[in-house]
Amino acid sequence: MSDRDRKLRFRRGGGKVPDRGRESGRRPAWRDRGASPDDPVILYGWHTVAAALANPQRHIRKLWLSENAARRLAEDNIATRVTPEIVRPSLIDQRLGPDAVHQGLLAEADPLPSPDIDTLPQQGIVLVLDQITDPHNVGAIMRSAAAFAVKAIVTTVRHSPEATGVLAKSASGALELVPLVTVQNLARALTGLNDQGFMTVGLDSHGSEDLGAMTLRQPLALVLGAEGKGLRQLTRETCSAVARLGSQEANGCGRGDLSVYGDQ
Numbered sequence: 428m429s430d431r432d433r434k435l436r437f438r439r440g441g442g443k444v445p446d447r448g449r450e451s452g453r454r455p456a457w458r459d460r461g462a463s464p465d466d467p468v469i470l471y472g473w474h475t476v477a478a479a480l481a482n483p484q485r486h487i488r489k490l491w492l493s494e495n496a497a498r499r500l501a502e503d504n505i506a507t508r509v510t511p512e513i514v515r516p517s518l519i520d521q522r523l524g525p526d527a528v529h530q531g532l533l534a535e536a537d538p539l540p541s542p543d544i545d546t547l548p549q550q551g552i553v554l555v556l557d558q559i560t561d562p563h564n565v566g567a568i569m570r571s572a573a574a575f576a577v578k579a580i581v582t583t584v585r586h587s588p589e590a591t592g593v594l595a596k597s598a599s600g601a602l603e604l605v606p607l608v609t610v611q612n613l614a615r616a617l618t619g620l621n622d623q624g625f626m627t628v629g630l631d632s633h634g635s636e637d638l639g640a641m642t643l644r645q646p647l648a649l650v651l652g653a654e655g656k657g658l659r660q661l662t663r664e665t666c667s668a669v670a671r672l673g674s675q676e677a678n679g680c681g682r683g684d685l686s687v688y689g690d691q
Contacts (some may be wrong), residue, residue, distance in 0.1 A: 467535035468591040471523055473499075476532040478600030480505055485603060486537040491519060493531030528596070538590065539602070541609045544581060544616055548646070549624065551578040555650040557613060557662045562588035564654065566597020573601035581608045581616060581648070617665040620648050629658050629666035638670040 467488055470479050477500070479485045490511040492500070497513055519533045547553060554577055559565055565588050572580055587609070588594045595602050610616040617627050626643065629650040650666055652658035663669050 468538050468595070469523075470534040470536055470591070470595050471519070471527060471529040471532060472596045472599070473530045473532060474600040475595050475598070475602070476534050477503075477505055478603040479534060479536055480508055482539075482603040484539060487534055488537065489535040491522075491533040493519070496531030539607070542579065542606050544608050544610055544619060545623070547608070547620075547623070548578050550645050551576065552645070552647045552649060553577060553579045553581060553608075553620075553625070555581040555613070555617065555620075555627070555648050556583075556587065557650060557658050558583060558586040558653045559651065560586060560588060561654055562592070562594035563597045566594045566599070566601075568651070569594075569598040569601040569605055569607075573598075573604045577605055578646075579606040579608050581610060581613075583613050584609045584611055613659075614661045614665045617648070617650070617662065621665075621667055626668070627666045629663055629669040630672065631658050631663065631669050632671050634669040634671035636668055636670045638672050641668065641670055 470476050473496070476490075479487065480500075487507075487509050490507055490509050491514050492507075492511045493516045494513055497507075497511060500507060516529070516531050519529050519531065520527070522533060523529055552575070554568065554572055556565065556568070559568070559582070565582070569580065571577075590602060590607055620627055623646070625646045625648045627648045627650060628638070628641070628643070629652070630638070631652065650658065650662060652662070658666075658669070
């Protein structure tokens with residue numbers, strides 16, 4: 428046996444990938460309040476799975492790889508940490524659905540722990556998401572957050588996508604890099620951040636101040652509104668300031684939602 432084979436410790440499997448949750452390709456974005464906390468996080472795609480394997484805080488339960496994916500992990504010196512099962516890509520397709528771009532990697536893992544909002548560092552920037560429900564959008568925000576060393580992302584327990592599946596794939600590994608803090612009540616969480624000394628700035632195209640002209644300070648919490656409806660009224664009232672990015676004409680619309688600010 429070669430060193431590479433010993434490193435992978437894989438077994439060949441011609442059977443089906445277990446179809447528990449096979450409907451994941453059609454699973455709604457909402458968190459299932461009746462779901463067991465023992466339900467696994469589904470991770471797929473090269474960057475997503477490779478980042479999870481490199482994260483010592485992420486407990487990997489099961490790992491399915493195509494032969495090509497197993498070979499690539501070995502060549503990149505990425506330890507699998509568990510004994511993977513080598514399967515045909517079509518079997519992963521059956522588990523995820525035909526539209527999932529998995530690149531021959533599928534993992535079941537434990538959820539990462541959610542830090543308490545009171546433990547956030549007193550420097551840098553955090554992002555606060557006001558009921559952004561599209562997992563693709565949240566994943567894109569997480570990628571940007573990782574690139575700009577954002578300290579954490581705060582989101583609500585309800586009306587937010589699960590940190591699994593499509594969100595994890597869209598985040599392209601950023602789920603392992605940026606802590607995700609979940610709170611029951613966003614207004615209460617913003618009040619807590621204000622009390623901790625954060626400058627909380629809601630982004631809204633009807634904001635009374637121009638973000639570019641403001642004097643910002645750390646720790647800073649930037650609050651993004653949901654798709655379509657923007658910031659909720661109570662969220663706006665709880666922020667220490669509400670700002671716009673330039674003029675409404677420059678933004679191209681009068682809303683304060685993610686379509687204006689999430690892709691700037």
